[in-house]
Amino acid sequence: xxxxxxxxxxxxxxxQWAFTLLLIYAVWRWLLDPxxxxxxxxxxxxxxxxxxxxASNGDLWAMVGTTLSEALAGFAIGALTGIIAALAIGxxxxxxxxxxxxxxxxxxxxxxxxxxxxxxxxxxxxxxxxTVLVTVSVFPLVAIYSLTGIRTVDADTVRMMQxxxxxxxxxxxxxxxxxxxxxxxxxxxxxxxxxxxxxIASEILFGASxxxxxxxxxxxxxxxxSGVLATLIIGTAVALLLFGITRALEHxxxxxxxxxxxxxxxxAL
Amino acid sequence: xSLGTVEPATVAPTRRxxxxxxxxxxxxxILARLGLAVVLVAFWExxxxxxxxxxxxxxxxxxxxxxxxxxxxxxxxxxxxxxxSTVATxxxxxxxxxxVGILLAVATSVPVGRWLLExxxxxxxxxxxxxxxxxxxxxxxxxxxxxxxxxxxxxMFLYYYAMRQAINEIDRRQLIEFRxxxxxxxxVAKSLLLRAASPNLIGATRLALPLxxxxxxxxxxxIPTSSGLGALLEHDAAAQNTAGSVxxxxxxxxxxxxxxxxxxxxxxxxxxxxxxxxxx
Numbered sequence: 001x002x003x004x005x006x007x008x009x010x011x012x013x014x015x016q017w018a019f020t021l022l023l024i025y026a027v028w029r030w031l032l033d034p035x036x037x038x039x040x041x042x043x044x045x046x047x048x049x050x051x052x053x054x055a056s057n058g059d060l061w062a063m064v065g066t067t068l069s070e071a072l073a074g075f076a077i078g079a080l081t082g083i084i085a086a087l088a089i090g091x092x093x094x095x096x097x098x099x100x101x102x103x104x105x106x107x108x109x110x111x112x113x114x115x116x117x118x119x120x121x122x123x124x125x126x127x128x129x130x131t132v133l134v135t136v137s138v139f140p141l142v143a144i145y146s147l148t149g150i151r152t153v154d155a156d157t158v159r160m161m162q163x164x165x166x167x168x169x170x171x172x173x174x175x176x177x178x179x180x181x182x183x184x185x186x187x188x189x190x191x192x193x194x195x196x197x198x199x200i201a202s203e204i205l206f207g208a209s210x211x212x213x214x215x216x217x218x219x220x221x222x223x224x225x226s227g228v229l230a231t232l233i234i235g236t237a238v239a240l241l242l243f244g245i246t247r248a249l250e251h252x253x254x255x256x257x258x259x260x261x262x263x264x265x266x267x268a269l
Numbered sequence: 270x271s272l273g274t275v276e277p278a279t280v281a282p283t284r285r286x287x288x289x290x291x292x293x294x295x296x297x298x299i300l301a302r303l304g305l306a307v308v309l310v311a312f313w314e315x316x317x318x319x320x321x322x323x324x325x326x327x328x329x330x331x332x333x334x335x336x337x338x339x340x341x342x343x344x345x346x347x348x349x350x351x352x353x354s355t356v357a358t359x360x361x362x363x364x365x366x367x368x369v370g371i372l373l374a375v376a377t378s379v380p381v382g383r384w385l386l387e388x389x390x391x392x393x394x395x396x397x398x399x400x401x402x403x404x405x406x407x408x409x410x411x412x413x414x415x416x417x418x419x420x421x422x423x424x425m426f427l428y429y430y431a432m433r434q435a436i437n438e439i440d441r442r443q444l445i446e447f448r449x450x451x452x453x454x455x456x457v458a459k460s461l462l463l464r465a466a467s468p469n470l471i472g473a474t475r476l477a478l479p480l481x482x483x484x485x486x487x488x489x490x491x492i493p494t495s496s497g498l499g500a501l502l503e504h505d506a507a508a509q510n511t512a513g514s515v516x517x518x519x520x521x522x523x524x525x526x527x528x529x530x531x532x533x534x535x536x537x538x539x540x541x542x543x544x545x546x547x548x549x
Contacts, residue, residue: 012384020388040407095294099301102526109525111483113499114518116490117506121514122328201399201487213400220403228403232396239395 042226050230059215063231064238066211070127071199074134078195079188081135082142086180087172090150104147108140112198116205130202130211137198142187149183150176185253189246196242200235212238330512338516347501348520354496355489358413359481362420363474369421370428371470375458378436390429398423399484402491416488423484424477431473435466471539475532479525486521 025044033043042050054060085104089097112133119129153176161171203213212235219227282290310332316323317331326334342348376382377390401422405415439461447457489499498521505513 016384017388019385020392024389024392036408095297096301098298099305102302105529106522106526109479109529110522111479111486111525113483113487113490114502114521117502117514118328118511118518120506121509121511197397197399200397204399204402205487205490212397216400216403220406223407225407228407232400232404235397235400236392236395239397240392243395 038225039223040225042229046226047229047233050226051233054230054234060234063210063212063215064234067196067199067203067213067238070130070202070211071134071195073127074131074199075138075191075195077131078135078138079142079191082139082187083146083177083184085139085143086146086150087176090147090153090176091168091172094151101147104140104143107136108144112137113201113205116202120206125206125208130199130206130208133202133205134195134198138191138195141191141194142184145183145187145190146180149180153179185250189250192246193239193242196239327509327511330515334512335516335519338510338513339520342513342516342520348517351496351498351501352520352524354500355482355485355498358416358485358497359420359478362417362485363424363477363481365417366421366425367428367470367474367477370425370473371432371466373425374429374432374436375462377433390426394426399487402488406492411492411494415492416485416494419488420481420484424481427473427477427480428470431469432466435469436462439465468536468539471532471536475529475536478528478532482525482528 029044032041051060054063089100089104092100115133115136116129119132123129123132157175158171161175166174199211200213200216203211204217205213207217208214209218212231215231216228216235219231313324313329314332317326317329319325330338373386373390377386398419402415402419405418409415409418444457444461447461452460485497486499486502488494489497490503494500498517502514502517502521505511505517
């Protein structure tokens, strides 16, 4: 019975997706394409031919590789500094720790793109400023969630470890980090797709010639609607893949810790 | 301890003592945070200067120059018009996108709507919204509509997911009871759905306004615009006025932080009034 239900569900989901893709194609091919100027919009045939060109000349892998490397580098640095900052503040007495919290809060609330003109002055337009922008976006997310996790550590257990002679580093490593695991997973799951979109945005802002954002920028400057749409399809496919991976990770890691799924919509950028 | 002696009772702190302790903590926190800010600014001022100094003024400005720029921005009134331009776009976009997101969530809460629309929502949610700027420029041109479309396209999903979560959490039995008692769908939406969804929607607003603010600044930096905080920032950066850029950046940071605090407090108060825990 269960197997039958599962196969029925699979058929329904496949049908649902096939219907949606066909609908998108039909609207695009017969409703939008004949009525919009070719300068503003491109036909599906042109866009798929552009995608084929990107795949055959290696641009596809280059653009995805560039964007993913910026996103991954920024994500790794941001996550690491976020955890370190949370551990540093969390290991202080709450009275003192609260003094430093507005620094993280400020980073979280600040629209990160305001840093772009200054980063342009400091670091130019290459890989470094784009990675910094991703780092600055990931850092507060990880720091806030990790700090929330650390603040839920039982104070008596910390005192017991202190009485047993544990150093601050040992308390952080043996008690705080494992306890914060669930919160850390949540922050990383939220920060992953966010890093990708900030990387794309920073490529557009810095007028890059490579990466998904860079191709979007150069295609729009050249009024190539097929280039813009083809690059958007690639960006969407990468984002969908990343969402799939993070959802699977979230499910596996959070359910292993007895925690529920996250609310969607936090990475709407 | 002999039987005749009495252990002195621990006196529980009175409400007045607790209030005094809280007030002391608050004063300490304010003074310590001010002290930290003074130390950071003093470090910045002492280490700024020409090339070769730790914080060269061509890249970071100096606190005194930034303060001068602040005075200039406020006395000329430039900052008010720029702030209003950015805030107005974000508000328009949010006001337009919130009902769309909410209606979409209601539509996908029924099986047929879910079957038809859910994959479409998943795909459009995955589209890098900032990447759509090129399409919007091509289709809508360099206009306010492009800004509103860009901001609204991103914030809509926050309301959609918040509303979906609220709908999923509604007590089905209560819904059936409402219908059996003869309540119309409008009555159900007003008395049950919107009431249950209000904490989620305030939570979504707490995320949507800063997100809209960030995207609007991105749009102002990318699309040639004459007004807005992003345009002001871009203007100062193009003129290599680092102190001006830093002043605008700090202003945006303060506005963003205050907005987050205000929305957080509003959400907390509302959550307390309806008897639920922290939402965001």
